[in-house]
Amino acid sequence: MPKELWKGNEAIAEAAVRAGLEAYFGYPITPQTEILEYLSRRMPELGRAFVQAESELGAINMVYGAACTGVRVMSSSSSPGISLMMEGLSYIAGTEIPAVLVNVMRGGPGLGNIAPAQSDYNQAVRGGGHGDYPRIVLAPASVQEAIDLTTLSFDLAEKYRMITMIILDGSTGQMMEPAEMTALSEPKRKNFEWATNGAMNRERRILSSIYLNPLDEEKTNLRMLKNWKNVQANEVRYKEYFLEDAKYVIVGFGTAGRVALSAVREARAQGIKVGLLRPITVSPFPYEALDQLTSQAEAFLVAEMNMGQMLDDVLLTVRGRVPVEFYGRPGGVVPFHNEILDEIHRIATGPVTVQTDPRESWLTRMYGNLKIAVP
Amino acid sequence: MQKEIIIAGFGGQGVLFGGQVLAYAAMDNGLDVTWIPSYGPEMRGGTANCTVVIADHEIGSPLVKNPPLAIALNLPSFDKYEETLAKGGTLVVNKSMVDHAQRRNDIHTLFVPCSEIAEEIGDRKLLNMVAVGALLTSLPEIKVEDVEKALEGHLPARHKHLLPKNFEALKRGFEHAQKEWDKIPA
Amino acid sequence: MTTENLVYERPEAFTEMPTHYCPGCTHGVAHRLVAEVLDEMGIVDKTIGVAPVGCAVFAYNYFDTDFVEAPHGRAPAMATGVKRVLPDRVVFTYQGDGDLASIGMGEIVHAAARGENITVIFINNANYGMTGGQMAPTTLPGMKTSSSQSGRDVETQGYPIKVSEMLSTLEGVGYCARRSLHDPKNIRLAKKAIRTAFETQVRGLGFSMVELLSTCPTNWGMTPVNALKFVEERMIPAYPLGDYKISDAIKQIKV
Numbered sequence: 001m002p003k004e005l006w007k008g009n010e011a012i013a014e015a016a017v018r019a020g021l022e023a024y025f026g027y028p029i030t031p032q033t034e035i036l037e038y039l040s041r042r043m044p045e046l047g048r049a050f051v052q053a054e055s056e057l058g059a060i061n062m063v064y065g066a067a068c069t070g071v072r073v074m075s076s077s078s079s080p081g082i083s084l085m086m087e088g089l090s091y092i093a094g095t096e097i098p099a100v101l102v103n104v105m106r107g108g109p110g111l112g113n114i115a116p117a118q119s120d121y122n123q124a125v126r127g128g129g130h131g132d133y134p135r136i137v138l139a140p141a142s143v144q145e146a147i148d149l150t151t152l153s154f155d156l157a158e159k160y161r162m163i164t165m166i167i168l169d170g171s172t173g174q175m176m177e178p179a180e181m182t183a184l185s186e187p188k189r190k191n192f193e194w195a196t197n198g199a200m201n202r203e204r205r206i207l208s209s210i211y212l213n214p215l216d217e218e219k220t221n222l223r224m225l226k227n228w229k230n231v232q233a234n235e236v237r238y239k240e241y242f243l244e245d246a247k248y249v250i251v252g253f254g255t256a257g258r259v260a261l262s263a264v265r266e267a268r269a270q271g272i273k274v275g276l277l278r279p280i281t282v283s284p285f286p287y288e289a290l291d292q293l294t295s296q297a298e299a300f301l302v303a304e305m306n307m308g309q310m311l312d313d314v315l316l317t318v319r320g321r322v323p324v325e326f327y328g329r330p331g332g333v334v335p336f337h338n339e340i341l342d343e344i345h346r347i348a349t350g351p352v353t354v355q356t357d358p359r360e361s362w363l364t365r366m367y368g369n370l371k372i373a374v375p
Numbered sequence: 376m377q378k379e380i381i382i383a384g385f386g387g388q389g390v391l392f393g394g395q396v397l398a399y400a401a402m403d404n405g406l407d408v409t410w411i412p413s414y415g416p417e418m419r420g421g422t423a424n425c426t427v428v429i430a431d432h433e434i435g436s437p438l439v440k441n442p443p444l445a446i447a448l449n450l451p452s453f454d455k456y457e458e459t460l461a462k463g464g465t466l467v468v469n470k471s472m473v474d475h476a477q478r479r480n481d482i483h484t485l486f487v488p489c490s491e492i493a494e495e496i497g498d499r500k501l502l503n504m505v506a507v508g509a510l511l512t513s514l515p516e517i518k519v520e521d522v523e524k525a526l527e528g529h530l531p532a533r534h535k536h537l538l539p540k541n542f543e544a545l546k547r548g549f550e551h552a553q554k555e556w557d558k559i560p561a
Numbered sequence: 562m563t564t565e566n567l568v569y570e571r572p573e574a575f576t577e578m579p580t581h582y583c584p585g586c587t588h589g590v591a592h593r594l595v596a597e598v599l600d601e602m603g604i605v606d607k608t609i610g611v612a613p614v615g616c617a618v619f620a621y622n623y624f625d626t627d628f629v630e631a632p633h634g635r636a637p638a639m640a641t642g643v644k645r646v647l648p649d650r651v652v653f654t655y656q657g658d659g660d661l662a663s664i665g666m667g668e669i670v671h672a673a674a675r676g677e678n679i680t681v682i683f684i685n686n687a688n689y690g691m692t693g694g695q696m697a698p699t700t701l702p703g704m705k706t707s708s709s710q711s712g713r714d715v716e717t718q719g720y721p722i723k724v725s726e727m728l729s730t731l732e733g734v735g736y737c738a739r740r741s742l743h744d745p746k747n748i749r750l751a752k753k754a755i756r757t758a759f760e761t762q763v764r765g766l767g768f769s770m771v772e773l774l775s776t777c778p779t780n781w782g783m784t785p786v787n788a789l790k791f792v793e794e795r796m797i798p799a800y801p802l803g804d805y806k807i808s809d810a811i812k813q814i815k816v
Contacts, residue, residue, distance in 0.1 A: 003402060005395070005398055005399055005402055005408075005410070005529070171411055171437060171438075174411060174412055175409055175410065175411045175437055176395065176398060176409070176410040176411070177407075177408065177409050177410070177434075178402040178407070178408060255437070258434070258435045258436060258437070259435060259436040259438075260435070261433070261435030261436070262435030262436040263435075264435075265435065334438055336436065336438065336439065336440040337435060337436045337439075337440075338440050338441075
């Protein structure tokens with residue numbers, strides 16, 4: 001297929017349609033509303049289900065219902081709406097059924113703003129909903145990657161009977177880039193052995209997240225962890241840039257990752273041996289790739305559009321063997337590449353040391369950069 | 376090669392579409408490109424802007440602090456982007472909507488009466504195309520014909536009858552800018 | 562035993578599992594009526610039930626149909642999800658008053674407004690049964706519960722919500738009726754209403770709901786007989802029985 005200029009949000013919607021999406025349930029919220037609007041027109045046109053729900057709570061539970069029947073189903077929202085969906089998400093996880101959820105993140109907490117942010121990393125990767133459950137989280141950095149990962153998200157969700165979340169910041173949702181779509185095909189219903197779609201000529205089935213006996217719930221939790229180990233072994237994805245001889249390694253996902261790429265290019269042109277590791281699956285996180293880099297790197301720089309959330313995963317991997325520095329822009333601010341370039345210069349001219357919490361020195365630098373008084 | 380362009384003006388001046396046309400032309404020329412708008416409440420009546428990055432490699436940041444190229448369709452945009460433009464860069468200014476001369480001498484400022492030219496062509500909405508035409512004098516990677524082809528290829532069918540006037544706007548903008556360049560001492 | 566003497570038979574739509582409900586509770590009656598209707602309509606194998614959170618959380622253990630278990634109050638949203646992708650199946654929710662009229666008020670109102678082709682069995686027993694008899698949106702003024710210990714004070718705790726009356730104002734509702742389970746005659750009428758509700762769904766005539774006035778002897782602190790009397794004497798005056806919405810097309814249905 002030839003490349004077309006696609007807006008991130010609409011590209012995700014169309015990619016989902018082409019991946020065989022049979023039902024979409026959503027609620028308007030900036031900056032992801034284009035997904036809802038696009039599908040409100042596209043799904044009925046193809047005779048597929050679309051409902052603008054009364055709330056995100058309604059939407060995620062419609063997803064839950066449709067997911068129980070074994071069809072490909074999705075919802076999308078932005079940070080505050082995703083928070084409201086966390087109840088349903090936990091139930092879907094507990095029922096061990098596949099569903100796809102897109103979070104086009106904005107600045108927070110609370111109502112925050114509608115500017116691009118990566119502040120829901122922890123919510124997506126570490127939990128959000130109650131209970132002990134794993135989930136796959138994909139973090140596209142471009143429109144093409146958003147399309148490819150949308151397609152992948154349905155396959156992964158079904159393969160592992162697991163929630164797959166796609167997290168991107170508002171800028172990727174609003175951005176247009178040339179991208180290639182897969183071909184449109186009729187959804188093929190897979191006759192899953194667990195789907196509650198009417199007990200015709202078979203034993204009836206129950207789908208529930210209730211395990212009243214703690215020993216049963218414990219067994220379920222353990223089964224989920226075992227399943228997660230397979231995900232970790234098989235589904236880690238990341239992209240490496242200029243890492244062969246890198247003395248300094250930046251780690252950044254999504255937009256922060258691509259802003260870092262611009263800084264890396266410029267630093268390379270100045271002769272600084274710096275490279276970039278951009279996680280594509282932030283859950284499962286590329287611990288192994290990062291671990292290997294620890295023997296080569298003199299220092300790491302974690303760049304995020306938050307107060308240091310993925311930073312914890314990096315610290316957990318590096319375990320104090322080399323210094324880890326942090327640079328973040330929270331609150332809906334997208335960093336310019338110059339800022340990350342300044343950080344590269346600072347690290348390359350040293351000295352940098354291993355710190356217990358790299359956020360502390362970053363905070364001091366931030367107050368200086370922003371010229372605001374330290375409270 | 377990588378170039379960044381910011382287009383800014385009031386909502387309704389065709390800021391976003393002006394950027395999209397450049398993005399289409401860059402894509403059709405086989406280049407990588409990103410187009411990103413400012414979005415949200417500022418869309419409604421206030422100042423709108425978009426950033427277009429074109430490159431022959433995988434594009435990193437879709438935003439840029441100091442662009443080498445910019446179009447300012449109104450006075451607030453002129454004041455804002457004159458300040459942030461990269462040294463040696465080119466700023467196309469809609470002369471019809473500004474009331475003062477340039478302040479910086481280390482950039483090229485091309486004053487083009489975009490609104491007036493558009494009105495002469497018979498459609499005041501075409502000021503964005505006049506400005507894009509003018510900008511192309513500083514963007515050898517995209518030719519006027521490339522933008523024409525992009526308009527032909529990507530304009531919705533219901534707007535196809537507007538093509539000749541769009542072409543004229545591009546051409547008039549380009550020609551006017553060329554004359555402005557002649558005035559700038561080498 | 563000959564069929565002439567057969568006075569009770571387990572509906573086909575029931576599993577062999579004995580219910581966990583308290584003695585004198587009318588959940589069992591309501592379950593049985595639904596099961597008999599599914600049997601009589603021959604739709605057991607195409608029905609998908611949605612269980613609530615509340616005393617009926619284990620409803621899925623008793624019905625021999627596919628079942629899913631919803632978060633508290635979300636059954637109408639979940640049923641919407643099932644029905645929209647499987648429009649030829651029969652989907653019903655079974656919800657209590659805390660579930661439907663409090664935490665799930667948004668979901669029920671909007672499912673009704675959209676005219677979702679689902680059937681809702683709504684058990685109104687004027688309290689939260691499973692958590693131990695707290696005040697529900699349907700608790701009568703002055704009625705004592707574990708969270709309105711001096712009796713529901715409408716000044717500070719508000720007035721009961723009349724769900725059938727409220728939903729009947731919505732265009733999407735095809736059939737909406739209130740019945741009581743306090744005596745055999747009313748039970749027969751309740752079954753007829755449940756049948757009409759499922760017929761509404763299979764004919765694609767919109768949202769259908771039957772509200773059933775029910776007992777909760779354990780939490781009400783009454784004997785089963787007194788609980789039935791309480792329904793008749795106190796609940797019915799507050800929640801009058803009747804058809805609150807019945808579209809012309811549904812009036813034609815003979816059950």
